[in-house]
Amino acid sequence: MADEQTGAVTIAAIAAAAGVSVPTVSRVLNGRSDVAPQTRERVEQLLRDHGYQRRGGRARARLIDLVFNDLDSPWALEIIRGVEDAAHAAGAGTVVTAIHRRASATRGWLDNLSARASDGAILVTSELDPELDAELRKLQVPAVVVDPAGVPGLDVPTIGATNWAGGLSATEHLTGLGHRRIAFVAGTPDLWASRARLAGYRAGLEAAGRPFDADLVVDGDFGYASGARAADRLLALPDPPTAVFAANDQMALGVYEGVRRRGMRVPEDVSVVGFDDLPEARWSSPPLTTVHQPLTEMGVLAARTVLRMVDGETIESPRLELATRLVVRDSTTPSRLRPAEPVSS
Amino acid sequence: MADEQTGAVTIAAIAAAAGVSVPTVSRVLNGRSDVAPQTRERVEQLLRDHGYQRRGGRARARLIDLVFNDLDSPWALEIIRGVEDAAHAAGAGTVVTAIHRRASATRGWLDNLSARASDGAILVTSELDPELDAELRKLQVPAVVVDPAGVPGLDVPTIGATNWAGGLSATEHLTGLGHRRIAFVAGTPDLWASRARLAGYRAGLEAAGRPFDADLVVDGDFGYASGARAADRLLALPDPPTAVFAANDQMALGVYEGVRRRGMRVPEDVSVVGFDDLPEARWSSPPLTTVHQPLTEMGVLAARTVLRMVDGETIESPRLELATRLVVRDSTTPSRLRPAEPVSS
Structure with missing residues (x-):
């Protein structure tokens, strides 16, 4: 009756002894009505015999x-x-x-x-x-x-x-504000969520008729420091981005710091969007525009x-x-360049 | 043997049945050697009889x-x-x-x-x-x-x-940087930790021979918004502070936002110190000088x-x-006023 390893009486053991399924034992334990009376009686007797009531009588504490x-x-x-x-x-x-x-x-x-x-x-x-x-x-x-x-x-x-749709909405928000050079700071590459957010970014560029530029995509690891490093690299480009979409909030806050270290400001010089909508996003300065993940x-x-x-x-x-849904706060602003104007460095 | 409310066999019930104390039963359950052999045997028998072994054999999972x-x-x-x-x-x-x-x-x-x-x-x-x-x-x-x-x-x-000592070290850090107008944003007033941090602030001023100015103490509630409101109020004073010590990190980040909204910068215009050293303190821009609470x-x-x-x-x-210990990061800088110079607004 007891588990060999631990001596614990398991629902599985009770089920085997009663000749019923595990879900049936669970139904009895939870006082549900969809169990035949004879079965209920047999299971309850076994539960009593083996001390299974220990964790609760009227309401078992799961x-x-x-x-x-x-x-x-x-x-x-x-x-x-x-x-x-x-x-x-x-x-x-x-x-x-x-x-x-x-x-x-x-x-x-x-x-x-x-x-x-x-x-x-x-x-x-x-x-x-x-x-x-x-x-x-x-x-x-x-x-x-x-x-x-x-x-x-x-x-x-x-x-x-919906990581893909979230990446798409973040990018469309930035293209809608007139940004033409939009960078992406990617998350840990082997995670499914990272790949889906990157794909959403590419789809957002495509929807706005913007070309994909591999120079504007920097690998990160979801950590603050990787966001700061990415901003440093992006802002040193001959034709730097006017907006950065980071695949999570922590990297977006790192981008803030990279922007600050160059004596620049969010959003006046660079718009920033994150992903997750952690409490940090509301507590940042300026409060971060980000994709809310529920x-x-x-x-x-x-x-x-x-x-x-x-x-x-x-x-x-x-x-x-x-x-997911986009939450617009104070870290994004319209591009100072008109959409038709060529981008200068 | 079982608890009336729940049907659970408790250590207390086993102890009562065995005529020993609760700690003795715990010692038996944890395989400790400081139990008389006869007592151990009696307790183990009762534990077996009442199915107490359910949650573990060799190592009970507490x-x-x-x-x-x-x-x-x-x-x-x-x-x-x-x-x-x-x-x-x-x-x-x-x-x-x-x-x-x-x-x-x-x-x-x-x-x-x-x-x-x-x-x-x-x-x-x-x-x-x-x-x-x-x-x-x-x-x-x-x-x-x-x-x-x-x-x-x-x-x-x-x-x-050590909340008092932490408040003292934060304030001494700011007086040591030459700040003469140092504000305090207080936490929820009924909490012991809030009162101790305020007392540490007062002691820090006193140690530097600075007078306590009630205008420079603003009530907060440990939330970001209360920090932003406090900064707004403090920076509107005729003789505003050059440094703010907030009783936790979230309020300190709110102070950042209040400073930013006035078009000013941390630390160039206002030095800021927090309390707690949450991950947010490292992830803020600039990274926050704060009192590490372990x-x-x-x-x-x-x-x-x-x-x-x-x-x-x-x-x-x-x-x-x-x-607690002070962690100096980038949100504090020497006051631009020499200590002997009168403070101008």
């Missing part, structure tokens, strides 16, 4: 594991807030873990997940490699991926944002989805992308 | 509840990172909850804490009012308070920072302390304040 690679960006807090809010409303606890991309930490997390009998897992910006996927399946722990790192497969629900809502949806899976429900649309 | 009023500032993430790091290293899970200062959410949290049999609680910026304290004692859940909202009592361990270390220490209490250890020094 646990959701929320797993990040790192907790080093305010970005993570936006997601935590959403997951916590939805989980708390459903009487579930949110266990936050950082695995630092280390196999040992991932192993330790899986052991703890099992030992505390967590009910579900939300993995953030993860590849969910086949091994981890297999481990979670063995533990019968349903998982949801938020902001998938790669193109998601079809076996695990994912919740992302991170909190993504967290809410991830928690609701995984709790539905714990309850044995089927997820109809396992591939969700929430809409 | 749960620590980390409770915030709100998850609306990157400040919270710094503490989460520290608690998670230390808890994870000890094989414990960190359950994050926001109670939004609502009695109903607090009640819900206590129910869940009990239902999931959490082992300890860390409360952040809380008064830990007598009712909550009594509830936690009833549940036999040890608690630690981080950044106590009021002057802490003696019955619950607290972990804070939030992550405070989280680490809180987790270690509460885990020691779970293990039944006595906490020798229940009142800890970790050292």
Whole structure:
């Protein structure tokens, strides 16, 4: 009855002993009516026999594991807030873990997940490699991926944002203000979100009939310093950009600093657009025009989805992308050059 | 044996049945050697009888509840990172909850804490009012308070920072740069940390032989907008300050914006110092000179302390304040006025 590794009585073990499915046991645990009375009685007896009631009587307190690679960006807090809010409303606890991309930490997390009998897992910006996927399946722990790192497969629900459309709207905002030399500071190149934002930038240029200029695209790594370096390089060009779209807010704030170091100003000399709409975007000077990514809502949806899976429900649309939207603040202004005028350095 | 409310088997119930103390049961659960063999056997038998092994065999997976009023500032993430790091290293899970200062959410949290049999609680910026304290004692859940909202009592361990010394060092940095008109933007007035930072500012002025001028102290609420409003008011004075010390980083960034709106620059026209050293301080333009509050270390220490209490250890020094330190970046510069020169508006 107990898990070999941990001694924990799992829902899977109860299900096997009762000869029913895991979702059926979850339905009984959650007091749902769509279970045959005989089945309910058999499952409840087994739950009682094996002490499964420990974690709650009238309302069982469920646990959701929320797993990040790192907790080093305010970005993570936006997601935590959403997951916590939805989980708390459903009487579930949110266990936050950082695995630092280390196999040992991932192993330790899986052991703890099992030992505390967590009910579900939300993995953030993860590849969910086949091994981890297999481990979670063995533990019968349903998982949801938020902001998938790669193109998601079809076996695990994912919740992302419309990164391509966001990149497009940022670029169209700048072309609409008359900017003709618009640079792009790209994010970590292997992430799906980075590629989609770059593609949106290219589509925005194309929509305005502007040529793509590889000199105006600089690689970054989503960090502030890489944004400052990119601005430095871009502003040293013989024909520098009048606007910069950075693939996240932290790099956009780095662009501010690169502009300041040259004795120039945002937006008078250079317009800047970011991506994410973290609190930093509102707290910058000038407040940053950026693409709002609904991170909190993504967290809410991830928690609701995984709790539905714990309850044995089927997820109809396992591939969700929430809409991004442009938030115009004070870091962008019309180009001082008329659209027809040739650009001077 | 089970808790009336939740049906959960608690350590307290096992302790009562075994006729031993709660710490003794914890020692057995954690495999410690300082328990008499007969006692260990009796406790282990009771644990087995009542299914307490469910959450772990060789290494029991403990749960620590980390409770915030709100998850609306990157400040919270710094503490989460520290608690998670230390808890994870000890094989414990960190359950994050926001109670939004609502009695109903607090009640819900206590129910869940009990239902999931959490082992300890860390409360952040809380008064830990007598009712909550009594509830936690009833549940036999040890608690630690981080950044106590009021002057802490003696019955619950607290972990804070040297707010007074930090306010002093920020002010001395500015007087040392030759500034004579130094303003202070205060935080939420009822918080202990706010009062200590203001007192540190006054002590810094006094140490430099500068008079305290009530016109140069503006109330804020720790939010960005209140910092911008304060700068607006201060820079409109007939004899405006040449330096502003804000009681946290978010207000300092608001001061940046107030300075920018007047067409002035940080640090050329106004030097600015913050408090906390959040990631925002490094990511601002110019990077912010600020007082580093060791939030992550405070989280680490809180987790270690509460885990020691779970293990039944006595906490020798229940009142800890970790050292703050000034981090000088680019937002402060020597005053253009010589110290002996009269201040002109």
